[in-house]
Amino acid sequence: MAMLTFLHEPAVLYNLKERYAAWMIYTYSGLFCVTVNPYKWLPVYNAEVVNAYRGKKRTEAPPHIYSISDNAYQNMLTGKLGFARIIV
Template sequence: MAAPDNIIVGSHVWVEDPVLAWIDGEITRINGNEVYVNTANGKKDAKVSGQNKQSSYLKEMEKLAVASNISKVFPKDTEAPPGGVDDMTKLSYLHEPGVLQNLATRYELNEIYTYTGNILIAVNPFQRLPHLYDTHMMEQYKGATFGELSPHVFAVGDAAYR
């Protein structure tokens, strides 16, 4: 399989990681289905491949590798805002690692609600957030145009009611 056009040496990408799910890095080399990535967490020249090689060098590299096929390497949006986006249709790449990174970024900022179009995604904060559900908050969303205010369950409820 040929590499997608936007996956080239120097590209910032997401690669699968057995611990973190996805990790970002920069492609240093491409050889057929093999992609070598300097990852952000320090795994240098990690090999991403769909092939099994027998040499001791490659076996050693595979210990550091995030094993995958080039088809499982996804471009990273280097221009995404540091706080994420409130509607994921604004993302340059709507793929699993991009979505998960955006949700994680917003979660760290205590923004538990995110839209994907008119779909509301809620990430469980594992704590009570009474300020999100008081009467004042409900009144703010009453009659507001969908998407005018920050993502919230009240926005979806009001839009459904109307």
């Protein structure tokens, strides 16, 4: 979504719909990670997936909540301040 040429409501909704149809429930939009609830279990929350995101930069793997949490953890370890994560 961060790569959209025209950032307006129809383009955003179309992008989210297409990603959801491909079961890509996580989408980066600038600094944010947008999540669409699939209302079903998906195999995206297991140790193998956690390890796939561990220690990687946000640009090195597809969008996922594990990327956000690992990034926050790495920033905490290196003493970087001024970071906040909001989960709604």
